[in-house]
Amino acid sequence: EDQVTQSPEALRLQEGESSSLNCSYTVSGLRGLFWYRQDPGKGPEFLFTLYSAGEEKEKERLKATLTKKESFLHITAPKPEDSATYLCAVHTDKLIFGTGTRLQVFP
């Protein structure tokens, strides 16, 4: 059965303290992996698409990487406005979402 697991469930960081969020998957036939940001009470906002192992994408303080078994979302020197839930989704013959990592960045 295709599965997507995100860890940790929650992460508290001090402003400027870099860290990584993990999205591991066991699927057959990966077509793409997607990262979203979701603010409380809002819909998810698309961040990145990764298609093949070794691929990397960057946007401001965020960098997404992909291996054959997992993806990492690296957050460099985070700011309080980076606080949100980060979702990953894996596209096989359908789109499977993980449960998300809730990130809180304190000043």
Added chain:
Amino acid sequence: DGGITQSPKYLFRKEGQNVTLSCEQNLNHDAMYWYRQDPGQGLRLIYYSQIVNDFQKGDIAEGYSVSREKKESFPLTVTSAQKNPTAFYLCASRVGDRLTGELFFGEGSRLTVL
């Protein structure tokens, strides 16, 4: 501005009542989706439509119904047959072709059954 508009943002319903959630998009996207989000669970697909007058069941379609009479509109009806309807409902449309998971989401509708 282009986007997806969901309404209402908050909705309260008594048990046994049907309710309809509105989803309108002006992005000219062909494909539209309804997801349900519950605490501690990933987004789950209820229904999707890739073209006007056609739609397919997702993973949790029981107790829900949809229509797609216009490209811009994809309303979701939560019927009294849905056993646990309290949830956050998200409408989305797809950017690009069917091989991508890049979705554009609305702001969501939170349904509470009293």
